Amino acid sequence: MTYTVDFVTVSTVGLESSPVADALAGLRANEARYFKNKYDHVFTVEPAGEAKAAVDWVHRILKEERDIVISSRPLEATAFQVENIRMAYVFYESGLSVNVMYTVDDAKKRAVGFKLSEGMDVPEELASRFKFARQKSKLAGTIRGSYFVVKNEY
Structure with missing residues (x-):
């Protein structure tokens, strides 16, 4: 069942099993607000x-x-295209969000992003490979994020 993410009234619908459900819901709402405002x-x-x-x-x-x-169980996902950018998001039970930004016509603008919900530890599979920068969000509190550039075709 499809769920439209509301960034005005943040809800944990679909994320209830996460130990950081409120923060993950805020992170998901933060992404929804970005795409509504920008695209x-x-x-x-x-x-x-x-x-x-x-x-x-x-x-x-x-x-x-x-x-x-x-290693965490995926709870929710989405895939869509805005302008020339193919996007996909997976939200995990641990509080991790992984997104792929894949420009259709420019191989130099493709990346995978990681965002950690407030209150979660850096997953072991990412800890030794990435440094995470902090950003503040009214919806999600403190988000830690990192990324890497995609080199191949998918």
Whole structure:
């Protein structure tokens, strides 16, 4: 079942099993607000089991680019295109959000981003590979983020 993310009234719908559900819901709402303000795109998600293609695409890129396998269970995912950018998000039970920004016509503007919900530890599979910068969000508190550039075609 598809869920339209509301960034005015933040809800933990679909994220209840996460130990940081409130912070993860704020992080998800923060992303929804960004896409609404920048692209007038309504951010919707669905359970990871129903968004298998999006989850598989993100996991394939992580595995093939950096040999990363996320140990946490995916809860929700989405995939969409805005302008010339193909986007995919996976929200994990641990509080991690992974997104892929994949420009269709410019191989130099493709990246995978990691965002950590407030209150969660850096996942072991990312801790030794990435440094995380902090940013403040009214919806999500303190978000820690990192990224890497995608080098191959997907």
